[in-house]
Amino acid sequence: MSGVNSLRPPSAPRPRQRLHAFNALLLACAGLPLLLAAGEAFQDRRQVLSEAGRNIVVMLDTIHGQAEKVFQFQALALGAAEDRLRGLSNADIRMDAPAHHRFLRRLKLYANEQIGVAIFDDDGRVLVDSERFEPMERVNVSRRDYFLWHRDNRGDDPFVSGPVRSQTSDEVVFLITRRRSAEDGSFLGVAAVIVEQRSLLSYWDQAVPDQRGLVSLSLDNGTLLARRPTVALESSLRMLPQGPLSRAASADAERQVVRGVSPLDEVERLAAFRRLAGYPVRVAYGTPVDMLLAPWRRRAMAYGCFAVLTSIALSWLVLLAWRRTRQLSDLNATLENRVKERTAEIESGEARLRLLAREVDHRAKNALAVVQAMLQLTPKNDVTSYIRAVEGRVSALSRAQTLLSEDHWRSASLHALLKAELAPFVTEADGECDTRAELEGPPVLLPPNAAQPLAMVVHELATNAVKHGALSTPGGRVSISWHLTDQEDAPASALALRWKETGGPRVAGIPVERGFGSRVMATVVRGQLGGRLSQSWLPGGLVCEIEIPMLNLRKQNEPAASHAA
Known part of the structure; x- marks a missing residue:
């Protein structure tokens, strides 16, 4: 061994030093393309999410404008109905119910059949509505939240109810209502504009064709009025307080894009909200993160494949060069290994001979002992x-x-x-x-x-x-x-x-x-x-x-x- 080592030039690096240098070079060749690809993919992802946030705000403004028009038109229809009935008692309205029905029917037709108008007396029964010439006597709203609120609160402030099942059509609806008061301020009943959820969902399907996009209309207290993708909406259903949009609303972060998982369908989205002027209502729009990042993932996959191929090519070149430089060291190591193997073979052969000798001796003694006992017996x-x-x-x-x-x-x-x-x-x-x-x-x-x-x-x-x-x-x-x-x-x-x-x-x-x-x-x-x-x-x-x-x-x-x- 000393003779072999003495042949190495004094200035030549030792094998361990060369191995460390090779490992560092190989790591750089394999890691640098991957690191560059990862950086490019990260920057591309940031740009995708930033662009998606801007698009979400633009679409939110469009949906918000439509919702404001709907509520403004509902307020106009409600005001027109109140102007016609102002100063009339419930008995007066019943006496001229056909004429009032025709007026309310014209309001509904003017709104393209997207709303309904109903007038209720102080007992919660229908006086006249836009749907039927003769009101249904079995309908009674005296236990509804909007009726109880107007009965107990004076004033002309509108009230937006939560979603309920219509007693006539079984459709999910919500109502914008106002109190009807006599000249002395006593409670005469409620005037209501009825909005079907499906009318909003139909517009949203046209404005946002991608069904994976989230559009919702909710009250400030968290009660959902309408939502797409749809969920089972009842009057008691509210958005969970841990939802990202609820937290953003609590922080008054209007038109700011937030990211989180919806507690209603467990989908992660980028979303933002805006409030409607004059109403305790907010509209929200969001897009699933998976849908936004799908094109980016395809590009990232392409970046990764290119980086892997580049790393493999560079590593192969480095390995080829390393093999050339190790030829002399390999020959030396091979010679040393052959000497060790030959020595081990000689020692192993001697051990096997000793083992065989002991085994033959043991078996022979056993056989002779059995034969001897057999002859004696x-x-x-x-x-x-x-x-x-x-x-x-x-x-x-x-x-x-x-x-x-x-x-x-x-x-x-x-x-x-x-x-x-x-x-x-x-x-x-x-x-x-x-x-x-x-x-x-x-x-x-x-x-x-x-x-x-x-x-x-x-x-x-x-x-x-x-x-x-x-x-x-x-x-x-x-x-x-x-x-x-x-x-x-x-x-x-x-x-x-x-x-x-x-x-x-x-x-x-x-x-x-x-x-x-x-x-x-x-x-x-x-x-x-x-x-x-x-x-x-x-x-x-x-x-x-x-x-x-x-x-x-x-x-x-x-x-x-x-x-x-």
Whole structure:
């Protein structure tokens, strides 16, 4: 390493310094176009909102002028009706009701059918109106807010009511009313001009074709007279105090554009309001912010795409230059890495050899110990039987070894182990296993320290079945079933295996003397595997039940594996 470093010129910058300079240059190339695009988009957005504010004020003035004309005309119509009826009592008006109706009808026609005029007596009943020759007797307005206000307040001041449902047409209307008084000042009733909301909405649809634009007419106390987009307007509905237009009205910010979310429809708008001269009424106009910013968003997207492409191009050029300058450093680093990798490979190879040596030693000792125990325990009374027994048990051990070696001594399939152990004792027909032996159970993988002993147990059971049990006669059958059981300390921690023989010679009962195979099975299951063994000599055949704690066997196998690692 020192030799390589000594070849670097003294004045050359160090790799870390060059990396910092490259990172700064790359950040500038990637960030500068994006920063410029963001600045341009921000300035464009400010201009869009500023222009929208000016347009909102212009449109507000137009709508305000129309609303003032409507109210002025209503005041003229109301004044004309009062002049005609001045000095007349309610009885006089009823006597000449047809003539008064024709006069009020002409007023309505003059207003293009957009208003209605009605005269009410001191009980709230209709004396005469512009709609019907004979007034409807069921109509009574004695409980309306405008009637109660005029009854309790002297003077000629007009009153603008909130929206109500008409008792004759069921349309939503609001009224401009005045008190009718006798010469002595007593209350005679109310003269009212009736305005339908739909007449205002129709004009607004013509003046502001975009249905997303907000137009509203409301009283100073917040009661809505008409609104577009429409909402369910009743006499009790008011604009919520937290609304942006209500706050602007409280601050007397007339013709000033405010921004906020409407509490009625949850739409964010730019909006402004103006009051009508002589009436406690204000008109408002607004435009959704999303609609105003939609063209700006498209332009901002174009700015962003251009900035991203520019940043990518500049960054690619910087990266290309950086790769050229790093060639010598990369060659040096590659050489050092190869030396380190070769050293690591040598050390790893030596570790693997040591591991394999310990593993071979461990497996060989286990196999020799099993063979030694098997030779010592096998009866030696008859040489031929002794040889046959040893060969069978060694074969069972070998088959288990083969299954374990196929999975690199990690585990062995229980189904494969049982099939291998039963193969020498069960005939095959047409390449398929004879139905005299049935295997049924879920997939189970046995650890090495359980596979070999269990193979010996199954071998002893199969040998006994061939000699004395179900497999000793042509019609005999053996069924082996197994499943995993839950224990208190852990789920699925025990293997329960059941060996059942049927169709063989009739079993007289429990044997007087236990054979060598039974002793081997008891020693292996209880002593070596730490499990439980139960044998039942039923008349139909032997039933053997084995339960092996798999979790304990895995724990016993872990120390050897960790030691080998």
